[in-house]
Amino acid sequence: MSEVLEHKSRTNMTYNIPNLAFSSREFLRMIESFGLSGNWGWHFARNEYIWSSGMYKLFGIEDGSVQPDYELFRSLVHPEDRAKLEDAGQILHEGILGNHTFRIVRPDGTMRMVLSRGDVYFTPDGAPAGAAGVVLDITNQQRAALAVRVHNDRQRAVFEHGMIVPWVWTGDGQALHAPGWCELTGIAPEDLQRDWHAPIEDRAAILQKFAEARERGEASSLDFAAKLADGNRVALRALMVPVSNGGGPVREWTGLTFPPTSATPEPKRQPLAPGNEQLVRGLHLRAARGLLDWTLSDLAEASKLSLSTIRRLEEDADGPLARSRHAVVQALRQAGIAFTIVEGTTLAVAKVA
Incomplete structure (x- = not known):
């Protein structure tokens, strides 16, 4: 009995809780x-x-x-x-x-x-x-925004060059992202998710094939015809690939729609000319290191520059430091990296040896 009373008295005690607010x-x-x-x-x-x-x-x-x-x-x-x-x-x-x-x-x-x-x-x-x-x-936010802009510009360039439309569908087949499809077919952007398939001829059969592909959960391609915004008819092919979380259930579908018979000309390429090393920016240096599986220290040793200089060059530091870029580019070239100008404006990085 005493133990019970003691327990009750403890549970009815009032504790002085410290002030949790801070300045x-x-x-x-x-x-x-x-x-x-x-x-x-x-x-x-x-x-x-x-x-x-x-x-x-x-x-x-x-x-x-x-x-x-x-x-x-x-x-x-x-x-x-x-x-x-x-x-x-x-x-x-x-x-x-x-x-x-x-x-x-x-x-x-x-x-x-x-x-x-x-x-x-x-x-x-x-x-x-x-x-x-x-x-x-806000450095990270700026870099992320720049990456999105660059990605969108690339998708736009591909679309304008060959009517190639990248897609993202939900797991159940709703369109989430298809830059260029609305412009190509005349669909209003607000109708993309619900009626992305409206311009497709014989769309009931095509949607059935799309549903069967989703059911199998494996990559597939579909050929179909669609009506364009200008009233013309075009043959297209859709490539659909499942995206999953580490081998688990399909999270979404991605792919491309493109004219199956379109001929894509080889882009014009030319080696980066001596004296134009200023075109090699930090992102190109990081890409080149990645291709060689080099660390910052590896690149510093190969170019006979300090580690801090390499780091600053990869962060696009300008001024007198930019003169060191020539030594870095030369070291990467000797290790088998090629810097090439594509279509007169874009610098490409590739491992050739």
């Missing part, structure tokens, strides 16, 4: 620990300019190793982007401070894309009294 400063420190953001403040009358720990980290400078000021900030901005930023006088005397996207170059030569947002604070009589702002590293 905005602690919250900011948590965010900045990712190394992707920093904030700054500037008191005009005292000429006091401060950086948070995140700002030092973002700019690749040891925390507290230098006394920051606005000119240091501007000096770390890529020379081609400095004109976007206000000078100190515009901020101090006119209270002008905009929002900008620009590149920064760290002391070790690495380059990042950042987004800057700031505000100017004024006295009651309207004079600028101070400013504060935040800087965010």
